Amino acid sequence: MGLLSGFGVTLRQIGRPKVTERYPKEKRPKSVRFHGRHVLNRYEDGMEKCIGCELCAGVCPARCIYVRGADNPVDAPVSPGERYGFVYEINYLRCIHCDLCVEACPTEAITETKLFEFSFTNREDAIYTKDELLVDDDGRARRQPWELWLGDEDEHTSAWMRATAPSGQAVYEGRVGWSGELGFGVRAPEVGQSASGTERALTDPPPAEPVGVVDTEHDSHAGGH
Numbered sequence: 001m002g003l004l005s006g007f008g009v010t011l012r013q014i015g016r017p018k019v020t021e022r023y024p025k026e027k028r029p030k031s032v033r034f035h036g037r038h039v040l041n042r043y044e045d046g047m048e049k050c051i052g053c054e055l056c057a058g059v060c061p062a063r064c065i066y067v068r069g070a071d072n073p074v075d076a077p078v079s080p081g082e083r084y085g086f087v088y089e090i091n092y093l094r095c096i097h098c099d100l101c102v103e104a105c106p107t108e109a110i111t112e113t114k115l116f117e118f119s120f121t122n123r124e125d126a127i128y129t130k131d132e133l134l135v136d137d138d139g140r141a142r143r144q145p146w147e148l149w150l151g152d153e154d155e156h157t158s159a160w161m162r163a164t165a166p167s168g169q170a171v172y173e174g175r176v177g178w179s180g181e182l183g184f185g186v187r188a189p190e191v192g193q194s195a196s197g198t199e200r201a202l203t204d205p206p207p208a209e210p211v212g213v214v215d216t217e218h219d220s221h222a223g224g225h
C-alpha cells in the first residue's frame, strides 16, 4: 500500500508545470536590494568618483577594504578635488555584502552589482584590485574570467550610471546623471545642482524613477574624454 501511494505522488506531479530553474544557464531576476560584487564608478567625463577618503574602509565591519589616497596630479587629475583612490582593494574572502561601504561613500564611488556568481581557486583572484573594480569607459563592470555574467544583467548595477562631474566639461552642465539605487538613466537636476534655472523646487513631486531608461544621449558622450 505504501508503494502504491508513493507512485500516486509521482503520477500526480507528472502533469504539473515544472518549477526547476535552468540555473546557472538561466537566472531569476535578483531582488532590487540585492548586494553583489562591487564596482568603482566614474563620472561622465571619465574621472573617477573615488576621492580616497577611506570612509568605506573605516566603516567596513569585515575589514576587507584597503584604500590608499593620493594627491591628484595637477596636470592630469584622476578625480575631481584634491585626492583620488590610488590603491583600492576588496577581499571577497571576507566581504559579507552588508553594503555599509556603499552607504558611507560620499561620492557614490562604490556601489554593488547584482552578481554573486564568482568563485575563486586562489587567494589572488579573491582580492579585487582597483583595475578590476573600476567600471569601463561605458560605465559597466569589467567582467572577470571567473565571473558568470549573463546577457545585460550588469545593467541592474546600483548606480552604474555615472553622475555629472562637478569639474566636468560645460556640455554636462544641467545634466545630472543621478544614480538611483537601481537601474540607469538621467534625472532632471535637483535644487542646487544646476545654474540653468531648471532646478526642481523642493515642493515638486520627485522625478520618475530611472529604472530601465536608456540614455542614448549620454551613451554618445561616454568614454569620449
Ligand code: SF4
Pocket (backbone or CB within 6 Å): 056, 059, 060, 061, 062, 063, 064, 065, 090, 094, 095, 096, 097, 098, 099, 100, 101, 102
Ligand atoms: S559590503 Fe560590507 S563587508 Fe563588504 S566591503 Fe562593503 S562594508 Fe565591507
Ligand code: SF4
Pocket (backbone or CB within 6 Å): 049, 050, 051, 052, 053, 054, 055, 056, 057, 067, 085, 104, 105, 106, 107, 108, 109, 110
Ligand atoms: S570609495 Fe567612496 S568612501 Fe571609499 S575611499 Fe573612495 S570616495 Fe571614500
